Amino acid sequence: FFLKNIIARRIAISDITGSGRPLMLLGPTGAGKTETAKKLAKLLSDRQEQPAVVVFDPIKRGSYEDFRAFSGKTGIPFVYTTSIDDLYLKIINGTGRRIIDVTGHLDFQEKIAEKAPAIEKVIVLPAGARDEKMKNYLNRFKDRNNITGVIFTKLDEEDSLGHLCHNLIDLNQPLCSVTTGLRLEDIVIPDTEMLGKLFIEGSQWKREESALLQ
Numbered sequence: 001f002f003l004k005n006i007i008a009r010r011i012a013i014s015d016i017t018g019s020g021r022p023l024m025l026l027g028p029t030g031a032g033k034t035e036t037a038k039k040l041a042k043l044l045s046d047r048q049e050q051p052a053v054v055v056f057d058p059i060k061r062g063s064y065e066d067f068r069a070f071s072g073k074t075g076i077p078f079v080y081t082t083s084i085d086d087l088y089l090k091i092i093n094g095t096g097r098r099i100i101d102v103t104g105h106l107d108f109q110e111k112i113a114e115k116a117p118a119i120e121k122v123i124v125l126p127a128g129a130r131d132e133k134m135k136n137y138l139n140r141f142k143d144r145n146n147i148t149g150v151i152f153t154k155l156d157e158e159d160s161l162g163h164l165c166h167n168l169i170d171l172n173q174p175l176c177s178v179t180t181g182l183r184l185e186d187i188v189i190p191d192t193e194m195l196g197k198l199f200i201e202g203s204q205w206k207r208e209e210s211a212l213l214q
Helices: 003-008 033-046 061-072 084-095 106-113 132-137 160-170 192-198 203-213
Strands: 025-026 052-058 080-082 097-102 120-126 147-153 174-180
Touching: 025 033, 033 052, 033 061, 033 097, 033 147, 052 061, 052 084, 061 080, 080 084, 084 097, 084 106, 097 106, 106 120, 106 174, 120 132, 147 160, 174 203
Parallel strands: 025 097, 025 120, 052 080, 052 097, 120 147, 147 174
Antiparallel strands: none
16 A cells, blocks of 8 residues: 555556547557557547547558558548558548558658647557667657656556556656556556556466456
8 A cells, every 4th residue: 555655656557538628649669659540540449439540650551451450340431541641631520530540660750740839649668678678769759749647558568567667657757557468458547546556566466367358
């Protein structure tokens, strides 16, 4: 109980549900942005928030087929573009709660972030990333753009999770969400109680969470 209170005082939580504003996912290649976009869109859909996914990827055409299959399975609409100017138009003119999945190439992300400075943004990072890599990536954006916080992915690949507590304090960013597995349902918007379990109980918390979801 004492440790959970300390963690709650040191780490902020930012709830990215319910605002209705577009939300852009940024982060390095392989961080899990695309899967996080799907999971977040499914979560918002389950909460009757009418999400739509906007996909920007001029590099990999496979992203289009991936989201087409996702849309067919869930009924969540998506649009796809390879142009930064067209992406901006789709963001400002689209309907529903737009979740924007941007390719992991940093040059593209910086250009898009500069063109849309007022759009709410979160940085998606894998739980196993090194501290310096996280800091260096975040520093490319936080002084210039509207960063809401961090989403940590792939928690199921880590044996312990205590290092994430240190990372959040060091990054000085709120925690928005975590993803805990491969299923669309494996996403958590943490509250204070869950935050303590996450960092103190680690793998035990993950096993209990999985049992509840089955």
